[in-house]
Amino acid sequence: MLVKSLAAFGLVAPASALLRFGCSQLVIERLDPLVTPGLAPSPHLHQIIGGNAFNVTMDPTKDISKEATCTTCQFSEDFSNYWTAVLFFKAKNGTYHRVPIIPNLGFEGAQGGMTVYYMQDGLANYQQSSKVTAFKTGFRMLIGEASYRSKPQAARFRQITYTCLQTPATRFPETMDFPTKPCPAGIMANVRFPTCWDGKNLDSPDHMAHMSYPETGTFESGGPCPATHPVRVPQLMYETIWDTSKFNVKEEWPETGQPFVWAMGDTTGFGSHGDYVFGWKDDSLQRAMDSPCYVNCPTLKTQSVTAMNKCSVPKTVTEDVDTWIPELPGSSTGV
Template sequence: MLRFGCSQVVIERLDPLVNPDMSPSSHMHQVVGGNAFNASMPVTDIAKLASCTTCHFDQDFSNYWTANLYFRARNGTYKRVPQMANQFNDGDNAGITIYYTSPNRNATTAFKPGFRMLTGDAMRRTSENLGKNMQQCYRCFSEPNFGGSMYPPCLDPKWDTDYFPKQPCLGGIRSNIIFPLCWDGKNLDSPSHRDHVTHPTGGPPSFSVVNGTCPASHPVKIPQVMLEVMWNTTAFNNKDDWPKDGSQPFVLSTGDKTGFGQHGDYVFGWKDDTLQTAMDSGCYLRNCTQLTSQTPKVKNQCNVPVTVNENIDGWMNELPGGDWA
């Protein structure tokens, strides 16, 4: 298992997978990884297009992005909830914690240049009833010093009808997004950005159980990718600011108040065969002699210029792109 932090590279309303060439796209994203990120990313070796990365391992020029979270105040205005660095990622500029998991050495095939995928459904508003095997989930930290424990990433759902809590999370909210681990072995992408990958025959496994049997249609086992987002909700703990009707105040950038529509996008960009080497070498967390790392000070300097001119951090009357969902 690799576990490492990637600082924020840009927050912008762009989505080169779902809305290629569209600027702005429908909703806001938080993006981490290499500086090749833009409105249209070609199906090619992204590692050769980027000159820097916000990720801990400087061989990883991939891009990872997820929906932002917003606080909806009593007066109906919105403000973005900032990300914060996770445990062991001190010094990072917000961002996302990335996991790559394999059941054993030499047990998975790393992604190929040009590979990309999407998990989750931005339009989902109901539970998939997967119990502990749900692929998008949340955890409310009830203490200011949450400890950042990476386990369990997904609990039995406490919020089947309302994913986000109705009481302040004094230590913030954690969001986990897990990608499928079986690939058809042929296509680097698909029109849906989902059909070329799938879950094992027994359904999606819980993290980090990655040893399910892949179906004949998708026989190649790939590393399980998981994104872990930490949102700093502490500025919004005053319930006098929450909606008067008692409803929970948090909403994803898609307009989703349930949380079930959380989703993640991935464009592979590891240099050469470095990810395959790491998966075959028994690397654990950030302990990997086969890879080289960079300090937070260095990776925080990597960024992508903002191209969509709109409100990012101030109070706003509607979500960027409108309350379309």
């Protein structure tokens, strides 16, 4: 599970920690224990990675690192859960097909899933020299708004973007809305979370108010945290590569424009969002953030791709999401 070529990403040896690791798929189904706990099915379909303590309620009083018995992530002490909405292709005839997920460069063999980052200074600062406070047991957050459909709305979230992959190594440019042309190697959906915590609340009613962006600039530019949220935490980032290559024949695209749609019915891309429930075992994440870890980390236990792929949870919502379907899951029920 080592990254084959750090040079491919412009990465050089740092002074401190940056974690970049792969996680296989845990399950794909309509559950969202952060936004709609206890509701099965949830309003739209999600793809989930991480520990197998994931369930419909995710009791915030429980330490999921103690509840889980396996994880789909490379670092076997990480039982956190990470999830996003699922991407669909809408054909000219109005039917939908779920877009498959492929692993990132260097993580070949993983079954679907995402690449996860925990950064001290963002990828632009190779030294990674800042100190950050790891998330605490019970911590959870959300970034993005599933109902947004315009750029002014989405501008509230500074770093939720897309990359149209010309090759698997493409990283720029990034856009806030869906690419409008076929992407030869797929579409990468990038979700970066806020990096300033109020230091008190492990969650908030909207799952966002206890977090903030820097007072000025961005995490990468070293902007200071506001007085209301003074604690600097790692920047959590997701990369999901949606394999849109099999849907790149423009003759099959709807006449109305680009054919990709998020599970909640968003054809603009502005409704992209990500959910996070912390579940690192004991102080393992803080130890990693305080150590000279770069991509791989000798202070953390690493498991094989086979072990990652083996971890899963059974589906609790039974519905067809893997063939051509006439409507998005949930659209006919209003749930």
